Amino acid sequence: AQSVTQPDIHITVSEGASLELRCNYSYGATPYLFWYVQSPGQGLQLLLKYFSGDTLVQGIKGFEAEFKRSQSSFNLRKPSVHWSDAAEYFCAVGAGTGTASKLTFGTGTRLQVTL
Amino acid sequence: GAGVSQSPSNKVTEKGKDVELRCDPISGHTALYWYRQSLGQGLEFLIYFQGNSAPDKSGLPSDRFSAERTGGSVSTLTIQRTQQEDSAVYLCASSLGDRQRGEKLFFGSGTQLSVL
Numbered sequence: 591a592q593s594v595t596q597p598d599i600h601i602t603v604s605e606g607a608s609l610e611l612r613c614n615y616s617y618g619a620t621p622y623l624f625w626y627v628q629s630p631g632q633g634l635q636l637l638l639k640y641f642s643g644d645t646l647v648q649g650i651k652g653f654e655a656e657f658k659r660s661q662s663s664f665n666l667r668k669p670s671v672h673w674s675d676a677a678e679y680f681c682a683v684g685a686g687t688g689t690a691s692k693l694t695f696g697t698g699t700r701l702q703v704t705l
Numbered sequence: 706g707a708g709v710s711q712s713p714s715n716k717v718t719e720k721g722k723d724v725e726l727r728c729d730p731i732s733g734h735t736a737l738y739w740y741r742q743s744l745g746q747g748l749e750f751l752i753y754f755q756g757n758s759a760p761d762k763s764g765l766p767s768d769r770f771s772a773e774r775t776g777g778s779v780s781t782l783t784i785q786r787t788q789q790e791d792s793a794v795y796l797c798a799s800s801l802g803d804r805q806r807g808e809k810l811f812f813g814s815g816t817q818l819s820v821l
Contacts, residue, residue, distance in 0.1 A: 634812040680747065695748035
């Protein structure tokens with residue numbers, strides 16, 4: 591069975607600083623990987639996804655993530671954080687072709703942005 | 706509709722009572738999911754509907770939990786004889802159902818369930 595670990599429960603960065611949120615997954619085959627964001631009072635929104643091909647994936651709001659098979663990681667990055675990026679971020683892994691949409695989520699990382 | 710709609714947004718109930726949570730997916734989306742988000746936890750998969758196929762109920766935590774989807778659209782998650790550990794945010798999501806490509810899920814804002 592697949593699993594996801596987000597080792598950082600809470601991260602604080604200053605506005606304008608760079609950001610990296612860590613995600614490690616466990617899955618026996620090529621995974622489908624996702625990052626979702628949950629802003630206060632909002633539903634979860636897809637930031638980006640990786641299925642195959644280029645291991646550096648671009649998403650919305652200036653986010654990107656890099657799939658590293660050797661490290662079983664899919665870390666989320668942003669070069670310059672905005673105050674509006676304060677939210678909870680969830681990494682998720684989808685099972686193989688037949689059940690790709692049955693996502694397993696990590697416990698989330700709460701991002702706080704200081705001005 | 707414009708997005709996935711869930712009702713009620715908040716539900717407070719007494720232990721032992723039954724509750725029904727409703728999800729109205731995006732029009733045209735054939736796939737519908739229920740997840741549960743407990744405090745400090747990730748999102749726990751509960752159940753998945755895809756078209757006319759039998760639902761994947763593998764995530765339901767006990768037989769007190771059930772869900773149905775009528776007419777391939779609206780879904781209701783029912784929790785019978787609620788327990789305090791059922792307190793959580795229940796999230797519904799829908800998608801176009803293109804499973805081969807790992808489709809994008811659109812989430813509702815959730816129902817916050819509190820069992821006293």
